[in-house]
Amino acid sequence: MSSSTGVALSSVSKNLRKVFLSQKTRKMDWRFSQLKALKKLISENKEDITAAVKKDLGKHEFEIHQTEIVMVQAECEETISHLESWNKTEKVYSPIHFKPGSSYILKEPLGVVLIMSPWNYPVNLALVPLIGAIAGGNCALVKLSRHSYNVSKLLYELLTKYMDPECFVFDYEGGAQYITELLEYKWDHIFFTGSVKVGKIVYAAAAKYLTPVTLELGGKNPCIVDKDTDIKFTARRLIWGKCWNAGQTCIGLDYLLVHKSILQPLIEEFKSVLKEFFGEDIKKSPSFARIISKAAAERLASLFTNGKVVIGGEADIEERYISPTVIVDPDLDSPLMTEEIFGPVLPIVAYENIDEAIEFIQNRPHPLTLYCFSRDQSIQDKVLDGTQSGSVMLNDCLLHFTNPQLPFGGIGDSGIGAYHGKLTFDTFTHRRALVQSTTKKFLDLPLRYPPYTPMSDNIASKIIGSGW
């Protein structure tokens, strides 16, 4: 099986390793040249990138610019401005038995890495990990999702044109079979963004070579809506969060746990917010995206029967349109409540007291993100203390993704590792301990060598144990 480069994978892997061993990618000049090339790629092709995302996902330019252009440029600029300091060798304290030797932490490339990206934010989720791979001084093979075909084909053409062809290989056509073959090779890190199901396949394959992985996975993100909340304020944020990219967001809110006393008022408020955001006919609104494929649209439409539809429930499979749909009394054993929804369908489970809601969450896999809308500090504390998630947001949705100071990643089933900002550089860097020992003979203490005596053991214990 050959990649889009038309070269058999076995030689692709060998060529990349050969280039890495030439030490070309270790050089800071090379890293900066590639980061600047990536920055140029985006700034010179904004319109084409926007048009391609629009073709694949039908979303508004506003959404495209924020997540696929602005955020990637920001990550690139942040890396360029901080790379020298991030990559700087750190001198650390050396205990007395090292003196006058010294101890350091070197920042070193991992080698040849594999990046696999999904279709829902096809530019951001491919290029941000690539920024980290470059910053760390690595060669990389980047497998772009074939489902976001227009974006992936364009990115393949642009990356092939702008980036160093010796150090990178890009593919946009391969599917499951191609990835299966990719996973047969040894990589020095695998950065996978995708479903839990495929994440487990990647993890199992990585174990063969003990390859470190970053698994940016998905899952069912709960959102608690407590009775102590401003219903209008909360409804706007929930509908915004659920409808962004038509719900095709791994940190998107998957289902609501709503205090029963506010269930009806909240549903009524949802109706007026949907009209405010998208007008009378949502399907005609340029602000509401389309589903990535007809198959995905059919899967989402099949969820309508998993409970009582109180808002929406419309589908136009040919147009890949699924209306924002709210479902109450969902069947807890149905796909709606057991599989990641990844679309604009919002089931609501009503609860009477917060402990019920917390237990509901505790009985399910750890989510990538957890949301809680409440103005009651004691409720917030109970939720934070009683649950585990990759990240948690109180009284808002999604925006934690836009802060490069925050680790972005899962826990348990929702993923392994985290990135953004310096963490993206750290993900693709090995922190290598270096000790430079003295060769001065008079400091070569005899007590460290056999034959050992109780006295040498006693003195050594005092020195090592002192941490001086």
Ligand SMILES: NC(=O)C1=CN([C@@H]2O[C@H](COP(=O)(O)OP(=O)(O)OC[C@H]3O[C@@H](n4cnc5c(N)ncnc54)[C@H](OP(=O)(O)O)[C@@H]3O)[C@@H](O)[C@H]2O)C=CC1
């Ligand atoms: N944590 C995060 O940052 C994010 C997580 N996600 C998650 O990604 C998923 C949606 O993205 P999607 O691309 O559909 O994810 P998938 O995991 O379904 O697919 C990812 C890649 O794996 C390939 N694949 C599918 N089956 C196999 C297999 N058996 N062996 C090897 N490779 C396989 C797919 O190929 P093919 O193209 O042939 O299907 C695709 O290229 C959601 O679960 C979402 O939560 C999405 C965005 C961000």
Ligand SMILES: CCCCCC(=O)O
């Ligand atoms: C808001 C942008 C989020 C991108 C990653 C995800 O799919 O959750």
